[in-house]
Amino acid sequence: MYPGRMSLERVRLLIERFRAGLQSARDGSGNVLWRHDPALGLELLESMLLVRHLDRAAHELRASGHGHYTICSAGHEASVVLGRLTRPGDPSLIHYRDGAFFIERARQVPELDAVRAVALSLVASAEDPASGGRHKVFGSAPLGIVPQTSTIASHLPRAVGLAFALERKERLGLSPPTDAIVVAVVGDAGMNHSTALGALNATSWAVHQSQKMPILFVCEDNGLGISVRTPPGWIETRTQALPHVRRFFARSMDLSEAYGVAEEAVRYCRTTRRPALLHLECVRLLGHAGSDVDSAYRPPAEIEAALAADPVLAHARALLASGCATATELLALDARAAGGGDGPL
Numbered sequence: 001m002y003p004g005r006m007s008l009e010r011v012r013l014l015i016e017r018f019r020a021g022l023q024s025a026r027d028g029s030g031n032v033l034w035r036h037d038p039a040l041g042l043e044l045l046e047s048m049l050l051v052r053h054l055d056r057a058a059h060e061l062r063a064s065g066h067g068h069y070t071i072c073s074a075g076h077e078a079s080v081v082l083g084r085l086t087r088p089g090d091p092s093l094i095h096y097r098d099g100a101f102f103i104e105r106a107r108q109v110p111e112l113d114a115v116r117a118v119a120l121s122l123v124a125s126a127e128d129p130a131s132g133g134r135h136k137v138f139g140s141a142p143l144g145i146v147p148q149t150s151t152i153a154s155h156l157p158r159a160v161g162l163a164f165a166l167e168r169k170e171r172l173g174l175s176p177p178t179d180a181i182v183v184a185v186v187g188d189a190g191m192n193h194s195t196a197l198g199a200l201n202a203t204s205w206a207v208h209q210s211q212k213m214p215i216l217f218v219c220e221d222n223g224l225g226i227s228v229r230t231p232p233g234w235i236e237t238r239t240q241a242l243p244h245v246r247r248f249f250a251r252s253m254d255l256s257e258a259y260g261v262a263e264e265a266v267r268y269c270r271t272t273r274r275p276a277l278l279h280l281e282c283v284r285l286l287g288h289a290g291s292d293v294d295s296a297y298r299p300p301a302e303i304e305a306a307l308a309a310d311p312v313l314a315h316a317r318a319l320l321a322s323g324c325a326t327a328t329e330l331l332a333l334d335a336r337a338a339g340g341g342d343g344p345l
Ligand SMILES: Cc1ncc(C[n+]2csc(CCOP(=O)(O)OP(=O)(O)O)c2C)c(N)n1
Pocket: 097, 150, 151, 152, 186, 187, 188, 189, 190, 191, 220, 222, 224, 225, 226, 284, 288
């Protein structure tokens, strides 16, 4: 089923599966429930769907020769909880799959059109305020999202420096007391980079001598770095061995859990001014980028298993099962995100 499928078809298939998955779940049956405020759950889903349709737009723009960037957020949409739980005052250096983080944080800055900002970046527009058209990046001064290069893990030392500076500025009387934290997101393969390990070591070393380090590292673990597999259990083992860094774990498939755990992790960093690492289990639903034929190294059953773990559909089904909305309402939300009526895309 997957060999030979163009990546644009694969994104469209994801969207079709979302719609079909809601039709077949009209009775509201599902194992995972949404245990927080229903309105919150719906807003998070709205951001996740906007990002799903931005993924589609990225592929369509590429196919028509207008866009150039097709590394997608598909499978990493649980980062939406971090966009919600942190603030523009929390400097954030996010992963290139964190569209949902970006879109959800923008809810706090209503005057910013975040969908347009991402779209400008996709077409390398000179009007893109983050990169001026040089590269697709997630970055925005009003959102407190610091643009990154595509060199994986290179942002982690910078993030550690920012956390150090937040506290140092206060001690030197250069800024009023703050409860801001730094957020730094990295992939599972990126975690092995010596730059990441150096940044984590510097954090532990600083805390060991009573330096405050309010930083939340997030490792979005989809089990792959392009075509190279992360050995099962590696991120868990690696992150258990970080002195003074409190470890948290959550699965994208259960957004209630992800929200609750992320809330705890953010609160821990904010109130104790100590570092934490959230290991967030994700999936990769497409090839690494549009040009990557993942069926060359992933058997069909593995791709099928990833699709069955789509966090957007899982969250929508949880909302249904919890009685937060009807399938018709959720399908209407998807249609608006897709550009029907007054929708943005
Ligand atoms: C320093 C550096 N080495 C290699 C690359 C090429 N590269 C781009 S993405 C990637 C894999 C990253 O995998 P992971 O960190 O797990 O993130 P994912 O794409 O799976 O979300 C690699 C090796 C790079 N961009 N930077």
